[in-house]
Amino acid sequence: MSQSKGRFGIHGGQYIPETLMNAVIELEEAYEHYKNDPDFNRELTELLNNYAGRPSLLYYADKMTRDLGGAKIYLKREDLNHTGSHKINNVLGQALLAKKMGKTRLIAETGAGQHGVATATAAALLGMECVVFMGEEDTKRQALNVYRMKLLGSDVIPVKSGTATLKDAVSEAMREWTTRISDTHYCLGSVMGPHPFPTIVRDFQAVISRESRAQILEAEGRLPDAVIACVGGGSNAIGSFYHYIPDEGVRLIGCEAAGRGIDTFETAATVNTGRIGIFHGMKSYFCQDEYGQIAPVYSISAGLDYPGVGPEHAHLHDIGRAEYVPVTDDEAVDAFEYLSRTEGIIPAIESAHAVAYAKKLAPAMDKDKIIIITISGRGDKDCAAIARYRGEDIYE
């Protein structure tokens, strides 16, 4: 009798080739062992605090709050982490775990390049070999990050298959893992893929809400009314939500990339436009056609340009615990510029999707209400692309 593992309601599971089954079983066993190991946790905390710069600030955005005239707005500043995004939280955890497992080589997929840079960084620090798979389209959109990864000692393989974006980078990393398992750990960057990845990545990203919960209680003496984060695969969002899930009074809002709009084909808003399916190791919501062919999705944000969503988000949607709202390219770019001007903080274009929704939500809320927006990354990497979007022809 077979037994499916890693379910979030009906979602999740392990839909992968038999060749990889013992690798994910080995990973699960190692994780179950080390997650409660005091030495492992001490080492990880040391890296997070003294290398990545945690805890990250919970910053009260006073000007933005006054400007919008509604709820008080706090920003959880994951952009201040070393390497410039939340990705480092997960990568340090997985790289340390891989090292304990005796692996000497990390492989990873990347969209915007943030996860690739974080993985390359951890590999450099821990003395591991590193190969990053990146859609060829994205290597052009994010050329600076390609250079950063190479500078850090990693190989970057441009993926030409399919739409040459994030989904194809994931497929190629999975193919590579089936080829070379014994010395290689697949450092998956989001709360997706086969069990145990959605759980491992969530646990390593949950540091975001563990900190923000304590920080907001310290600052305001109460929990927030809403937590807002952008969702591609959904790792910063699940990390931002996790410790509030039992608190029914806290609205959890994930902002999906609507691209040119959810009524167009140029969108990556999976929960809003997708159907349940099975892909990349998991059952979840996917953008797909009537025959289950995965749709070529689109967003201005390379990091949200993915046709699926993590299985725990799919479950939180099904049970109504979290809301998933679409945010268009235009709205995100406006928010990118707005936060830069208003608070002097340039957010990643991914994070700008969350800022855009908060701009709509905050004015409709009373002044004694509180919103936390996760700024998942910094926007330096996006400046050239946004300039081009606005018609200014600058290249990095």
Next chain:
Amino acid sequence: MSNIRNAFASGKAFIPFITCGDPDIETTEKVIRAAAENGADLIEIGIPFSDPTAEGPVIQGANIRALAGGVTTDKVFEMVARLRRDVTIPMVFMTYANVVFSYDAERFMARCCETGIGGIILPDLPFEEKEEFSAVAKQYGIDLISLIAPTSAQRIAMIAKEAEGFIYVVSSLGVTGMRSEISTNIEDIVKVIRENTDVPCAVGFGISRPDQAKAMAAASDGAIVGSAVIRILEQYGRDAAPHVGEYVREMKAAVMSAE
């Protein structure tokens, strides 16, 4: 039980794989007939998927060409129904879990049963997840083919005990594609399979030459070839049928010569 066992009834089996609709359905139909006439014992028909994560570049290319040519799951079933008027050898589908799931697994199995498909190979459906599809497959008499890989180790017995139709032994690590050398010790894997089931097993991944097919068939009950067939289609396109036929004849002779 399906008719798959017939494929292994008269000695070692040769099993070609063809991506349906590459470059169009008419060509696939001709190629399958040519393979059947030239000694193929079982045909593995690929229903294309947009993101075939277990395939190497050659079969990825076939999937892209087939989808670009407009093939759909319904059109594949219609083709099988046409072939079944005169082609009697066993046929199985090879596709990805989402293709079956999105069609609705029960509706999919019912059409397999109607059109005479004996089994389904889903490379992204491991033992732990098979229950979701195997219950409804059983109801319609469709075998859900199990795969065993070089990394399966302690899992081989568990998988073999519940296997149906035939067992697909993956010869090598990695994805599908031609290899100059196959280093996995197939005999050791087959030995454990034999201790646990009498379901036949065929070896695939990496086989392209007659000597490789002969060696793999000697160690098991048959050889499966995909990428090398697709290469012929790449080369000859709509005129590929006689060339595939010739290749199948040569490969069948090779597996028959295996002890």
